[in-house]
Amino acid sequence: MFYQVERGITMKEGRIYNFNPGPAALPLPVLEEVQKDLLNYKGEGISILEMSHRSKTFDGIIKDAERLLKEIMDIPQNYKVLFMQGGATLQFAAVPLNLIGEGQFAEYVNTGSWSKKAIQEAQKLGKKVNVVASSEDESFSYIPGDIKVSPNAAYLHITSNNTIFGTQFQQFPETGDVALIADMSSDIACRKIDVSKFALIYAGAQKNMGPSGVTVVIIREDLLEKSPDNIPTMTSYKIIGGKDSLYNTPPTFAVYIVKLVLEWMKAQGGLEKIEQINRQKAGLIYDALDQSSFYRGTARPDSRSLMNVTFRLPSEELEKKFVAEALENGMLGLKGHRSVGGIRASIYNAVPMEAVEKLVDFMKKFEKANS
């Protein structure tokens, strides 16, 4: 139903190029569809915002969203897709509460701020956690290799993409029978992956999937049975999964947009095509970094993210000037995370090639003018 991304369309109606790290750019055709139907959804006489989560229409929307995600990510039949609230932060609690039983422990890989928060949340809930690998020794500039997991761990938890540091797992640890769990908030559905290697994947939607306010959880069905009864209902995979994400009122509008984004992804040609475009987009910027002595990429080349490209300029003054001039040229959101500084270009699925081309062009001009 959506047309392909073409040159020029994001600039329609005074829109600018959005490199925000999240909430982030959405496909323009999705926004147009939302706008068109906002007062009267498909002739039903009410807005989607006013629609009961128990209506046939919404039931179709949430089922479509699950079906489309399974199709696009090639998710095996023995997995369920849940739509939860509370972002990755609630999952940081839900994962250990559901899956670390009495006397058990879990293992974590620490590749940045979000990994750390996941580890700390498990610990403060009284769970035993081992950090089996970390890249903190080099400012989280790489993804550790050769990760070993204890065979009796409840699970191994990784953060597949590190938004702040611009790193991303290129291949995933082999965990044998131990459940592999990934926070994919910032790189879900950016490339083809083998979902069957994971027991559980979760992602706040606000980067590659939709707006903030909904969290996508992909869970292997046998895990649903592990949830103990004495944990908050809204963290229980068994309860939320048992009611197909309709235990209580879900964030209906956010789920609706996720469905539209998935339709748009399918119209783009699915994950194979999207990955190809993402590699081209990221390649353009990394090539520009590698060919320059003015810009310096912060992630080790073997750990570079397809989604968040982080780099530094010769001085903080020049970085400030870069961000300001980029904005004057219609490019928003290029400032690095406040904890690390520098520049960050977040180039999620919905950021079109033309935006990246424009950025690279600007980078070259800026270098020439300021070298």
Add this chain to the structure above:
Amino acid sequence: MFYQVERGITMKEGRIYNFNPGPAALPLPVLEEVQKDLLNYKGEGISILEMSHRSKTFDGIIKDAERLLKEIMDIPQNYKVLFMQGGATLQFAAVPLNLIGEGQFAEYVNTGSWSKKAIQEAQKLGKKVNVVASSEDESFSYIPGDIKVSPNAAYLHITSNNTIFGTQFQQFPETGDVALIADMSSDIACRKIDVSKFALIYAGAQKNMGPSGVTVVIIREDLLEKSPDNIPTMTSYKIIGGKDSLYNTPPTFAVYIVKLVLEWMKAQGGLEKIEQINRQKAGLIYDALDQSSFYRGTARPDSRSLMNVTFRLPSEELEKKFVAEALENGMLGLKGHRSVGGIRASIYNAVPMEAVEKLVDFMKKFEKANS
């Protein structure tokens, strides 16, 4: 900025009258504003859906929402307004986790399905709970009077309006020094109340405040200090309050709509005027029930809700016919909750007088045709 509700405007562009229990009707001017700004928010070049929660613009929106709610509900200065996720269901856990300390207990009033869920959630989290009053003996058709609270209870919890049973507290229990806590999901800001009587009020937004996906929490500041450190971050009033609801990415779009709804409420003349209209609206339907021997209201007259008017017809067949014919006449959402049957007209703030007049007119015609 919004115009007053006038006759006829809700029927614009094929829209129908929406009596949904929640997610529910929103003011049409709010929807129109959302639609207008959807692709390019106030000339910023991006959608509100794509905007960073750390941007100045969104910071202004969330601060405006807090300020407007404080103004409209006349909330004292020593209270904070939080925007959380997970609906009332997460609050059912958050309240006992934050406020029932080691060796303490809390008391609850049981006035229906949602009270019961709140009680059960506290119990399953291992908290001690006394039910000090209940109307279960008469199918929750009334609000118990003369509620006594133990002076050493951590708090007394009530459900101020019972969506399913059409009952509402007319006055609130006197609790002395004991914290009074209310789930006001279905009647927040429907009438003037003395907020200083409450230690904490929470409400899923999807009835009187906005779309689903955001929960409004009004909390007296001294309570923030009570949160223990070993509870999930997303349930901690101390952490969420300490970061002014920006600990992690909030449901930005839902908060934006809450702000617009509050602006609309202010433009209507504030709570005094809204309460007056709500009493007129509910009065029209209750008068029709009282004057008829065909319809039978299910709530005891002294406990009737301003928000959800529940009634029965002589037979289930007639109820089915009533709901179907009402829909043919442009009135949606009149079916009673699946657990109790019958008819329910949810007439939240955004449901205009004309919708209620049309419903009462239809009720009279239906009675005549089917008596």
